[in-house]
Amino acid sequence: MNVSAFAEENVDPTSLSEVSRRLEELQVSEARYRTLFNNVPAAVLQVDASEVEETFSNLKRSGVDDIDAFLLGNPHLVEMANNSVVVREVNDVALKLFGATESSQLLAPVAYVFAGTPEASSNVMSAHFRGRPNHYQKLKIRTFDGRIVDAALMVSFPQDASNFDTSVLMIIDMTEQVRIERELRKMESEFAHFSKLSILGEFSGAIVHEVRQPLSVVANDAATAARWLSRSDPNLPKVRELVDRIEESVSRANDVVKRVQEMASKTMSERQHCDVNRLVAGALTFVKKEATRRSVKLTSVLAAACANVEADPVQIQQVVVNLVINAMQAIERSDNQAGFIRVSTRYDNGRVFIEVLDSGPGIPDGLAVEIFESFFTTRKEGMGMGLSICRSILQSHGGAISVTNVAGGGAVFEAWLPVATA
Numbered sequence: 001m002n003v004s005a006f007a008e009e010n011v012d013p014t015s016l017s018e019v020s021r022r023l024e025e026l027q028v029s030e031a032r033y034r035t036l037f038n039n040v041p042a043a044v045l046q047v048d049a050s051e052v053e054e055t056f057s058n059l060k061r062s063g064v065d066d067i068d069a070f071l072l073g074n075p076h077l078v079e080m081a082n083n084s085v086v087v088r089e090v091n092d093v094a095l096k097l098f099g100a101t102e103s104s105q106l107l108a109p110v111a112y113v114f115a116g117t118p119e120a121s122s123n124v125m126s127a128h129f130r131g132r133p134n135h136y137q138k139l140k141i142r143t144f145d146g147r148i149v150d151a152a153l154m155v156s157f158p159q160d161a162s163n164f165d166t167s168v169l170m171i172i173d174m175t176e177q178v179r180i181e182r183e184l185r186k187m188e189s190e191f192a193h194f195s196k197l198s199i200l201g202e203f204s205g206a207i208v209h210e211v212r213q214p215l216s217v218v219a220n221d222a223a224t225a226a227r228w229l230s231r232s233d234p235n236l237p238k239v240r241e242l243v244d245r246i247e248e249s250v251s252r253a254n255d256v257v258k259r260v261q262e263m264a265s266k267t268m269s270e271r272q273h274c275d276v277n278r279l280v281a282g283a284l285t286f287v288k289k290e291a292t293r294r295s296v297k298l299t300s301v302l303a304a305a306c307a308n309v310e311a312d313p314v315q316i317q318q319v320v321v322n323l324v325i326n327a328m329q330a331i332e333r334s335d336n337q338a339g340f341i342r343v344s345t346r347y348d349n350g351r352v353f354i355e356v357l358d359s360g361p362g363i364p365d366g367l368a369v370e371i372f373e374s375f376f377t378t379r380k381e382g383m384g385m386g387l388s389i390c391r392s393i394l395q396s397h398g399g400a401i402s403v404t405n406v407a408g409g410g411a412v413f414e415a416w417l418p419v420a421t422a
Contacts, residue, residue: 043097301344
């Protein structure tokens with residue numbers, strides 16, 4: 001720039017110097033922004049959503065309030081948005097995430113972003129229409145080289161009405177995290193199955209007794225019936241009575257075998273509307289013999305009116321059995337000679353509660369949350385998975401579990417499940 005030439009035209013050199021300085025600052029700022037833009041550890045796409053904003057303004061003026069219902073009835077608007085919202089700028093991470101060879105492939109309508117999860121587009125539109133500053137959700141990315149990538153999407157909407165061309169999409173590749181979570185769920189499922197087998201192993205003596213008792217009745221009644229039939233004048237009414245008892249005893253034995261099969265099964269049964277009281281009563285049949293053997297008084301107080309839950313019955317019974325076993329083990333570690341466990345149910349404000357109260361030593365200070373973590377145990381021979389499995393099962397059903405100590409000794413575990421919808 002020739003400053004002397006401007007001097008002849010009466011231009012102040014000082015102002016030219018100020019302009020030059022500001023241009024230099026602008027270039028430095030732009031370079032800093034470009035460095036930051038390209039070094040963000042996530043795919044960043046800057047989009048122009050001005051046309052959608054104009055559409056939204058028209059909808060609001062026409063009285064549209066429930067945008068979700070409106071988009072459901074007018075899917076062409078979602079398609080229009082996918083084709084009118086255009087990506088203006090991307091960083092290098094975006095190229096890698098989408099498997100693109102050059103940025104021009106991504107500088108296009110955003111339809112390709114939502115190709116793997118079409119409903120995500122209407123979710124983003126709904127958040128934008130409601131004036132939310134951000135929207136977050138998981139989605140699957142269909143890349144240009146044919147891969148499906150698990151990702152997390154965060155959209156930042158402009159709040160300044162004069163700047164609607166600067167919406168920002170940030171996408172983080174979650175493939176590895178999803179894989180790890182899947183492996184952890186698989187591992188947890190294996191531990192849950194192992195836990196059920198351990199329960200059966202611990203109660204094998206009680207199970208054998210439950211099966212042997214009706215079978216011995218069957219043997220005795222069958223022999224008696226044979227004697228009545230061998231007489232010259234068979235007493236058929238008596239034989240009929242004995243046959244009925246045999247059928248009843250076989251049914252009892254079959255029920256025991258069925259419960260054992262369900263507990264030992266690795267496959268998950270379908271969720272269904274369940275009566276919690278019946279689930280608890282069924283679970284206690286597994287442990288009552290063991291409680292007697294350990295000289296623990298086991299009682300139940302089941303609510304007279306308890307709403308149904310939608311659950312996997314075997315899993316919920318496993319939770320009850322695990323909690324009762326833990327209570328027995330806690331009582332063995334205490335000095336309380338009159339050990340007792342009380343299992344109760346109650347309904348409160350849309351939730352069904354299962355409580356297991358024991359007379360053990362209680363939970364050590366500061367461990368009321370930690371005891372539900374995987375592999376945490378206070379017993380040398382314990383694996384630390386029982387309570388973790390209980391928590392996982394309840395969380396997968398939309399419920400939760402907690403524990404508090406009882407004044408005078410002992411602890412009460414409180415598990416709850418949401419009431420089943422009609």
